Amino acid sequence: MKTLEDLFEHQLQDLYSVETQLVTALSTMARMASDYELRAAFKNHLQETKVQRSRMGSILKELHIVPQQTASKAMERLIKEAKTFISQAEDDEVIDIGLIAEAQRVEHYEISGYGTAVRYAKELGYRNIAKTLQATLNEEYDADNNMGKLAEGRLTRKAINEI
Template sequence: MTRKTLEDLFVHSLSDIYSAEKQLAKALGKLARTAQNEALSEAFQSHLEETQGQIERIDQIVETCAIKLKRMKCAAMEGLIEEANELIEEIPKGPVLDAGLIGAAQKVEHYEIASYGTLAALAKEIGFHEAVPLIVSTLDEEKATDAKLTRLAEQSANREASAAS
């Protein structure tokens, strides 16, 4: 796809994050089942439900802005999920893996935060004003998930991993 205008860039970026969210929705169930820490497992399950709502918001943006998403696969999310899968294969189930999964999940959140921040700025600039609150709602959720993961790491997971090492 040639990206000649800001609207082209917006559509490309929205298509990319749509793919990312779809991939993440498939991966979060595995993360929830793999985590030994109950609070972490619940956080992954909760974020799966949130991610499904975020996908629905993207569908709303597409409809509201009368745009068509491009069929593509988000290579960045694919790589981030592969990194998490490598941890699952290499580290025995337990506190050390839980700490690793939190780090992997935070990489995902930071990617999403950057993506939605960019999308919000582009939407404002090109006049897709109806899309902005939808994008910002998702951005706020991603930031809250990142903060929740940080709390889980600092309050329990990292301590438990240190004790197990």
């Protein structure tokens, strides 16, 4: 990578991979959640993630970037950690609150990636792409806030009572 344009392309490739990997991961997380509201939140975010992946695909196409087949290593690791947690947890309430923590780790990674991509797009003069990326960034903030609200509410109280 020699230019900001090269770095921007790398960021976009990573974000496309992240969204692709999350389609599978969120489906699994929804199945693992025992709480109805949490399951619904994962299912809603899964649908949103499919739209986000489509947006990223459109951005890549507009910039004549072919999506790479390589998976995001950071996202692979976050998903692996979530799977390890799920395999070790024994109580439904603890699984639910742990799934929220794992989901928020993913959201924070996405927030960081999209925030960076928005800045690069603006610097490179891609105003419309920056707006599209900002819309996704806003959705990621909302998803993180929604998970936080679930964690601060009754799910945490349920998990505390189980420990």
